[in-house]
Amino acid sequence: MSGQGPQDRGFGWGRFLIIAMPLAWLVLFFAAPFLFVIKISLSQAAQQRPPYEPVFDLSQGWDAFVARLGELSLSSYWSLLDDTLYIDSYIGSLKLAGLATILGLVVAYPLALSMARAPRAWRPALIALAIAPFWTSFLIRVYAWITILKDEGLLNHALLSLGVISEPLHIFATDWAVLIGIVYSYMPFLILPIYNAIDRQDPSLVEAARDLGATASQAFWKVTLPLSLPGVMAGALLLFIPAVGEFVVPDLLGGSDTLMIGRTLWNEFFANRDWPVASAVAIVMLVLLLIPLALYERNETKSMEPRR
Amino acid sequence: MAPSLIRIDGVTKRFGTTLAVDNVSLEIQTGEFFALLGPSGCGKTTLMRLIAGFETPDSGSIFIDGVDMAGVPPNRRPVNMMFQSYALFPHMSVARNIGFGLRQAGHGVPGLGKTDIEARVRDLLRLVQMEGLGGRRPEQLSGGQRQRVALARALARRPRLLLLDEPLAALDRKLREETQFELMQVQRELGVSFVIVTHDQDEAMAMAQRIAVMRSGTIEQLGSARDLYEAPVSKFVARFIGDINLFDVRMTRGADGEPMIVSTAPQFSCRGIADTTMSGEDVTIAVRPERVKMSKDKSALPAVCDVTFAGEIVDSAYLGDTQVWRIKADGGALVRVSASNSGAGTETFERGHRVHLGFDRSAMQVLTR
Numbered sequence: 001m002s003g004q005g006p007q008d009r010g011f012g013w014g015r016f017l018i019i020a021m022p023l024a025w026l027v028l029f030f031a032a033p034f035l036f037v038i039k040i041s042l043s044q045a046a047q048q049r050p051p052y053e054p055v056f057d058l059s060q061g062w063d064a065f066v067a068r069l070g071e072l073s074l075s076s077y078w079s080l081l082d083d084t085l086y087i088d089s090y091i092g093s094l095k096l097a098g099l100a101t102i103l104g105l106v107v108a109y110p111l112a113l114s115m116a117r118a119p120r121a122w123r124p125a126l127i128a129l130a131i132a133p134f135w136t137s138f139l140i141r142v143y144a145w146i147t148i149l150k151d152e153g154l155l156n157h158a159l160l161s162l163g164v165i166s167e168p169l170h171i172f173a174t175d176w177a178v179l180i181g182i183v184y185s186y187m188p189f190l191i192l193p194i195y196n197a198i199d200r201q202d203p204s205l206v207e208a209a210r211d212l213g214a215t216a217s218q219a220f221w222k223v224t225l226p227l228s229l230p231g232v233m234a235g236a237l238l239l240f241i242p243a244v245g246e247f248v249v250p251d252l253l254g255g256s257d258t259l260m261i262g263r264t265l266w267n268e269f270f271a272n273r274d275w276p277v278a279s280a281v282a283i284v285m286l287v288l289l290l291i292p293l294a295l296y297e298r299n300e301t302k303s304m305e306p307r308r
Numbered sequence: 309m310a311p312s313l314i315r316i317d318g319v320t321k322r323f324g325t326t327l328a329v330d331n332v333s334l335e336i337q338t339g340e341f342f343a344l345l346g347p348s349g350c351g352k353t354t355l356m357r358l359i360a361g362f363e364t365p366d367s368g369s370i371f372i373d374g375v376d377m378a379g380v381p382p383n384r385r386p387v388n389m390m391f392q393s394y395a396l397f398p399h400m401s402v403a404r405n406i407g408f409g410l411r412q413a414g415h416g417v418p419g420l421g422k423t424d425i426e427a428r429v430r431d432l433l434r435l436v437q438m439e440g441l442g443g444r445r446p447e448q449l450s451g452g453q454r455q456r457v458a459l460a461r462a463l464a465r466r467p468r469l470l471l472l473d474e475p476l477a478a479l480d481r482k483l484r485e486e487t488q489f490e491l492m493q494v495q496r497e498l499g500v501s502f503v504i505v506t507h508d509q510d511e512a513m514a515m516a517q518r519i520a521v522m523r524s525g526t527i528e529q530l531g532s533a534r535d536l537y538e539a540p541v542s543k544f545v546a547r548f549i550g551d552i553n554l555f556d557v558r559m560t561r562g563a564d565g566e567p568m569i570v571s572t573a574p575q576f577s578c579r580g581i582a583d584t585t586m587s588g589e590d591v592t593i594a595v596r597p598e599r600v601k602m603s604k605d606k607s608a609l610p611a612v613c614d615v616t617f618a619g620e621i622v623d624s625a626y627l628g629d630t631q632v633w634r635i636k637a638d639g640g641a642l643v644r645v646s647a648s649n650s651g652a653g654t655e656t657f658e659r660g661h662r663v664h665l666g667f668d669r670s671a672m673q674v675l676t677r
Binding site: 205207210222 | 360
């Protein structure tokens with residue numbers, strides 16, 4: 001190594017800005033709103049505007065502010081245990097998001113693999129095709145699935161006229177429709193990291209495995225797949241985390257019995273106007289989602305440091 | 309006679325419109341250390357990949373031990389390859405990398421038990437002097453250690469033939485030389501045939517018993533290092549192997565009818581060196597720099613010199629074991645001269661000195677292409 005450049009030593013303004021700007025962004029648009037939501041979750045619902053109390057107002061003096069702190073309580077959290085609706089919603093969300101992740105991986109991995117193994121000249125076009133759905137509004141695409149999946153929809157029409165089925169499949173307004181909708185909506189988030197993880201591999205690794213006696217499928221299971229697992233993990237999290245809190249897809253494609261936490265949350269906010277309980281629901285969901293993220297992070301840092 | 313280990317019979321391979329390998333025929337014997345030498349894009353790597361089974365010939369056949377390899381996938385050929393990038397599996401330890409080939413129940417290789425595999429991996433680690441490092445990950449190894457692991461892994465299945473793709477390219481100079489000798493020792497010990505692909509003539513000359521010099525998909529010349537150096541068949545081979553002076557000359561006949569060559573730059577002529585059938589033809593003669601004698605005094609040149617001319621030194625490089633000069637001959641051409649530092653040199657030559665150069669007819673190679 002040659003000597004360190006001058007920019008490595010000083011803590012100049014440029015460096016400060018580079019760190020400060022994303023930090024300011026995070027504080028303004030993540031940390032501050034998050035603190036508001038925590039505060040609301042510790043409040044009580046009330047018939048007023050905003051619909052909860054206590055409302056802190058520094059203009060009434062510091063002592064009043066401190067006195068009102070005592071009015072905060074965990075009662076909204078305890079109330080989540082009173083009604084099985086909440087727990088059922090969490091379980092329903094985790095179940096559907098988990099199933100969607102598995103189904104998504106089963107669909108996305110072969111797609112990503114064939115993209116990565118396609119002739120180099122085709123790949124930009126294939127990537128563009130994979131993300132092309134993003135050019136249309138998410139809502140419109142989910143609405144489109146209604147016309148495909150409903151009893152007299154395109155899918156049933158096609159299957160009936162081909163003679164594959166004799167009665168229309170009842171998919172729309174079931175958990176199956178939600179599953180299909182989520183997998184479809186997040187497919188690019190799955191394909192791209194997996195594609196990237198396969199594309200990054202030295203192609204001679206598979207050749208080495210073949211040379212050492214592995215068949216094409218053995219080479220895949222022993223070399224390509226294990227080396228692409230970081231991409232699989234990243235893609236799975238990119239689907240699983242937003243899928244848990246998904247509202248639009250279950251609302252449009254799901255049935256009245258589709259229990260997902262996003263819908264329950266929406267009901268608490270807009271139908272019941274119980275902001276504290278809705279906030280508590282949101283905070284618990286966030287904590288639940290932090291668990292897989294933390295596990296992933298720990299795994300990542302472990303694989304980054306040299307194993308000596 | 310037993311069939312050759314490898315027989316390549318009129319093999320051609322195209323990629324799109326480029327002809328990577330053009331009707332090549334070649335035989336390699338058991339226990340031989342063979343080199344495919346050539347510049348990048350000459351087809352040497354493609355030829356090796358054809359032997360390994362990663363490419364399929366457009367026409368022609370490849371026989372290994374007399375068996376036609378057409379349709380035989382790489383995992384069922386009695387051949388292993390050491391990749392240029394080493395292609396070590398990053399998610400496996402050194403021991404698991406070396407044992408990979410033993411865990412695949414392959415064609416002709418009986419499935420080994422766990423303890424047999426462990427014993428074989430230990431033997432291989434000892435062979436490449438990596439005992440005790442079986443638990444390491446490839447990323448924790450130095451370049452030289454990775455190269456050894458790649459070698460051990462490629463030898464694990466006891467191949468009849470080991471293909472080595474630029475095995476020393478990633479190593480620094482010092483290590484390269486050491487590794488050369490180690491590769492030769494391993495090859496001799498195991499009696500496995502080695503085919504090495506390289507663009508480095510020193511590497512090929514140092515290690516291989518026979519060298520095939522390749523150029524745009526064909527074998528330009530096949531022979532020992534000595535053959536290639538002392539009797540190149542073309543300007544391409546002469547230039548590729550070592551340093552060379554090439555003079556464009558004309559073949560004519562003297563007044564007495566005897567054939568002679570006439571050079572204009574530098575100006576000289578010489579009788580009685582070549583084939584009498586050639587006359588009135590433009591050819592090239594090749595002279596190795598170490599065969600050119602140099603002196604400041606023309607009368608001090610050895611009497612055997614059939615050709616002499618004068619010039620001025622324009623460059624001089626001291627390389628330790630040898631010294632190299634470039635001389636601008638009076639006719640106009642640049643001539644390279646080299647001499648080993650035997651310590652007995654009486655004359656010193658510097659830039660700007662006027663010198664006389666000479667060589668005898670045995671130093672001249674007549675090249676017609």
